[in-house]
Amino acid sequence: MSERASVQQDDQAESEATEAQEPVTTGAQSVIRALENAGAEYVFGVQGGAIMPVYDALYDSDIGHVTMAHEQGASHAADAYGIVSGEPGVCFATSGPGATNLVTGLADANMDSDPVIALTGQVPTDFVGNDAFQETDTVGVTQPVTKHSYFADDADTVGDEVGEAWALANEGRQGPTLVDLPKDVTKGETDVEPSGPEKPDTYDVPEEADDENVQEAADALAAAEKPVMLAGGGVIKANASDALRDFAFEYEIPVITTMPGIGCFPEDHELSLEWAGMHGTGYANMAITNTDCMLAIGTRFDDRLTGGVDTFAPDADIIHVDIDPAEISKNVHADYPLIGDARDTLRQLYDAMPAAPDADGWRTQVQKWKAEYPMDYSTPDDEPLKPQYVVERFSDVTPDDTIVCTGVGQHQMWASQFWEYTEPRTWVSSHGLGTMGYGAPAAIGAKLAAPDQEVVCFDGDGSFLMTVQELSVAVRENLDITYVILNNEAVGMVRQWQDAFHEGRRMASEYPWIPAFDKLAEAFGARGFRLEDYDNVEETIQAAREYDGPSVIDAIIDPAENVYPMVPSGGDNGLFALSEQHLEQL
Amino acid sequence: MTGEMPGPAPDERMRPAGRRNTQGIRIDPEAEVTHEPRQAVLSALVEHEPGVLAEVSGLFSRRQFNIESLTVGPTEDDDVARMTIVIEEPQPGIEQAKKQLQKLVPTISVTELAPETTRRELALIKVSGEKPDDVNAVAEMYGGQAVDVTADSVTVELTGSQQKIDAAVEAFDQFDVHEVVRTGTAALERGGHTLENDD
Numbered sequence: 168m169s170e171r172a173s174v175q176q177d178d179q180a181e182s183e184a185t186e187a188q189e190p191v192t193t194g195a196q197s198v199i200r201a202l203e204n205a206g207a208e209y210v211f212g213v214q215g216g217a218i219m220p221v222y223d224a225l226y227d228s229d230i231g232h233v234t235m236a237h238e239q240g241a242s243h244a245a246d247a248y249g250i251v252s253g254e255p256g257v258c259f260a261t262s263g264p265g266a267t268n269l270v271t272g273l274a275d276a277n278m279d280s281d282p283v284i285a286l287t288g289q290v291p292t293d294f295v296g297n298d299a300f301q302e303t304d305t306v307g308v309t310q311p312v313t314k315h316s317y318f319a320d321d322a323d324t325v326g327d328e329v330g331e332a333w334a335l336a337n338e339g340r341q342g343p344t345l346v347d348l349p350k351d352v353t354k355g356e357t358d359v360e361p362s363g364p365e366k367p368d369t370y371d372v373p374e375e376a377d378d379e380n381v382q383e384a385a386d387a388l389a390a391a392e393k394p395v396m397l398a399g400g401g402v403i404k405a406n407a408s409d410a411l412r413d414f415a416f417e418y419e420i421p422v423i424t425t426m427p428g429i430g431c432f433p434e435d436h437e438l439s440l441e442w443a444g445m446h447g448t449g450y451a452n453m454a455i456t457n458t459d460c461m462l463a464i465g466t467r468f469d470d471r472l473t474g475g476v477d478t479f480a481p482d483a484d485i486i487h488v489d490i491d492p493a494e495i496s497k498n499v500h501a502d503y504p505l506i507g508d509a510r511d512t513l514r515q516l517y518d519a520m521p522a523a524p525d526a527d528g529w530r531t532q533v534q535k536w537k538a539e540y541p542m543d544y545s546t547p548d549d550e551p552l553k554p555q556y557v558v559e560r561f562s563d564v565t566p567d568d569t570i571v572c573t574g575v576g577q578h579q580m581w582a583s584q585f586w587e588y589t590e591p592r593t594w595v596s597s598h599g600l601g602t603m604g605y606g607a608p609a610a611i612g613a614k615l616a617a618p619d620q621e622v623v624c625f626d627g628d629g630s631f632l633m634t635v636q637e638l639s640v641a642v643r644e645n646l647d648i649t650y651v652i653l654n655n656e657a658v659g660m661v662r663q664w665q666d667a668f669h670e671g672r673r674m675a676s677e678y679p680w681i682p683a684f685d686k687l688a689e690a691f692g693a694r695g696f697r698l699e700d701y702d703n704v705e706e707t708i709q710a711a712r713e714y715d716g717p718s719v720i721d722a723i724i725d726p727a728e729n730v731y732p733m734v735p736s737g738g739d740n741g742l743f744a745l746s747e748q749h750l751e752q753l
Numbered sequence: 754m755t756g757e758m759p760g761p762a763p764d765e766r767m768r769p770a771g772r773r774n775t776q777g778i779r780i781d782p783e784a785e786v787t788h789e790p791r792q793a794v795l796s797a798l799v800e801h802e803p804g805v806l807a808e809v810s811g812l813f814s815r816r817q818f819n820i821e822s823l824t825v826g827p828t829e830d831d832d833v834a835r836m837t838i839v840i841e842e843p844q845p846g847i848e849q850a851k852k853q854l855q856k857l858v859p860t861i862s863v864t865e866l867a868p869e870t871t872r873r874e875l876a877l878i879k880v881s882g883e884k885p886d887d888v889n890a891v892a893e894m895y896g897g898q899a900v901d902v903t904a905d906s907v908t909v910e911l912t913g914s915q916q917k918i919d920a921a922v923e924a925f926d927q928f929d930v931h932e933v934v935r936t937g938t939a940a941l942e943r944g945g946h947t948l949e950n951d952d
């Protein structure tokens with residue numbers, strides 16, 4: 168148990184920790200025992216009628232509980248916990264509205280393959296189907312956005328079902344699972360001890376890729392003149408960052424990441440092109456467009472990465488390594504499909520490479536692009552504070568393992584572009600679903616998963632307002648998190664699109680009034696700072712970092728600032744715009 | 754000024770020569786392959802438990818796979834049900850459908866049945882009872898039989914391939930069809946091969 172767990176039940180649990188585990192007597196106890204067997208450390212949740220028996224069983228457990236302000240917060244905190252720790256994050260909610268409030272977080276975890284297990288209370292089995300108080304068809308609602316949703320119907324088997332849901336969330340391509348727990352099942356008597364987490368028999372997890380296919384792929388890559396590696400979130404999920412680095416360093420192949428892949432390769436290395444796609448770097452987008460052979464690992468070729476598939480890496484042979492066979496040739500055809508674990512398969516490929524590709528010219532070209540398309544921005548005296556500057560200064564003074572969380576919008580893009588990432592599991596964001604409001608609760612989950620690492624959350628004013636209530640949790644748990652609100656008094660990303668694609672008709676994108684976030688922070692019991700001038704950037708960052716507990720910097724930034732480079736939706740990555748003028752030419 | 758960045762304009766950049774089609778397949782200028790939709794019969798063994806049908810049909814609708822029919826029923830094993838799903842998709846769509854279906858937790862196995870597979874569909878056709886003898890004659894032509902006859906209606910039962918049932922329904926049109934119900938295709942591979950000894 169982490170020191171930082173300022174959770175009510177801890178003292179009591181610790182005094183009992185030396186005693187042997189009591190045998191289970193109810194379904195609820197067997198649910199909690201299954202979580203203990205799996206190694207759960209924390210639960211993020213909100214109480215309520217139908218889940219009460221499960222909470223009652225948690226009373227006697229060493230597992231810490233963090234009471235969140237809203238179940239959406241619980242699901243995002245669990246998601247971030249899953250990203251940072253690599254193990255499933257756990258969230259609890261009651262039936263009906265509690266369960267439906269989890270849905271956004273489950274959908275988010277499903278899109279980003281984050282390991283999460285949700286346990287929801289349900290009305291007693293006899294009432295199911297009668298529109299009972301707080302009844303929702305939780306399995307029906309969540310099935311499309313989870314790896315699988317279980318309906319528990321027996322106190323004797325519910326513990327094993329929870330164990331299975333844990334294993335399913337964790338193994339193969341990670342993702343969210345849910346177990347719906349009717350109250351009569353959790354209250355029901357049982358003496359069956361659940362076993363450890365075990366995946367369902369029908370769920371196969373591929374390990375090594377086929378050797379012959381690996382050899383063919385390695386031969387193709389070795390023969391390439393313009394090779395790149397494209398590293399997705401799967402590299403981080405598979406703990407394959409070291410294998411990726413070994414491969415890239417040995418064979419001197421430039422590395423592009425996807426957004427979820429940020430951190431798997433050090434951005435300060437000369438082979439790093441950072442990340443490609445809609446707001447990726449110019450050099451990554453040039454390289455990904457002009458490559459003749461791409462080794463893509465653990466990516467699902469999302470449309471924000473590829474732009475239009477017709478113009479995506481159109482000259483490239485694609486080697487696609489993925490643990491999920493359904494990702495192979497889903498969006499972009501794989502010439503060399505390799506189904507397997509990213510780490511194992513990278514090691515196989517490493518050994519199979521007959522030689523390094525002869526790519527001196529290409530590497531020179533890539534460096535030229537880096538010089539031609541620098542990620543520069545200007546800081547004129549007569550314009551308000553630029554967000555990029557705030558992000559860069561923060562990145563400069565923090566340790567390499569600092570964790571960055573974000574909301575969704577322009578601020579998310581600046582946080583990913585102008586922070587320098589060098590370690591896996593330090594970038595915690597909402598990619599596939601693009602969920603505003605993700606940041607505030609995610610920072611809580613991240614901090615509990617890595618109490619010894621600094622956690623910074625760059626949030627937008629709009630995103631922060633969606634889950635700001637979770638600040639109360641950060642204060643209550645005394646979590647040392649720095650929230651930086653890049654405040655442009657607008658849903659800026661929408662404003663940018665309106666200016667670019669809707670003749671500047673700014674419908675519902677600017678806030679005529681917005682709360683002072685520094686004062687709001689103080690009202691919650693956090694430390695608040697207001698930042699307006701370049702002169703104060705460093706000292707404000709310093710003061711916020713030094714404060715022991717959650718702090719909020721309300722950074723008043725230039726509302727006119729836009730995010731570039733930009734590939735319009737469905738566009739050609741190689742034709743990224745660097746200005747509004749470029750957009751008009753496209 | 755407002756986040757703009759330096760660098761050559763789009764029209765001054767190195768450009769690749771190739772192109773992909775909408776399915777993400779590189780277009781070979783020599784032989785352009787486009788995949789036309791075709792019919793595929795998928796047979797899946799699934800765990801016989803509540804919610805499985807909803808899970809499978811939900812998958813097909815949310816991924817926009819074009820379903821022609823879906824049937825489900827028990828098998829020789831009480832714990833296992835078999836689904837027969839007929840879809841009309843280009844080859845990559847068929848591959849995707851198989852893989853996505855295989856991914857569902859209750860799915861035990863998925864196979865695309867060979868074109869020469871035995872396929873049958875059951876139909877009940879209720880037509881006007883004015884000309885019972887003529888109705889019987891047409892029913893016999895299609896190997897069917899009347900299963901319910903009243904003063905104003907005759908109900909005919911037919912089994913056969915989808916094409917045969919289509920033709921029969923058309924033939925019964927002359928008698929003023931009141932109602933038709935069709936089960937959708939059920940199919941088993943020819944010969945000794947089974948889904949269970951598949952892998």
Ligand SMILES: Cc1ncc(C[n+]2csc(CCOP(=O)(O)OP(=O)(O)O)c2C)c(N)n1
Nearest residue numbers: 576577578603627628629630657658659660
């Ligand atoms: C829950 C949700 N609702 C709406 C959107 C659409 N959306 C995308 S970015 C954005 C603007 C976000 O505003 P803010 O958090 O202030 O970030 P900014 O772009 O200003 O940095 C909106 C509304 C979304 N992504 N998520």
Ligand SMILES: [Mg+2]
Nearest residue numbers: 627628657659
């Ligand atoms: Mg904003």
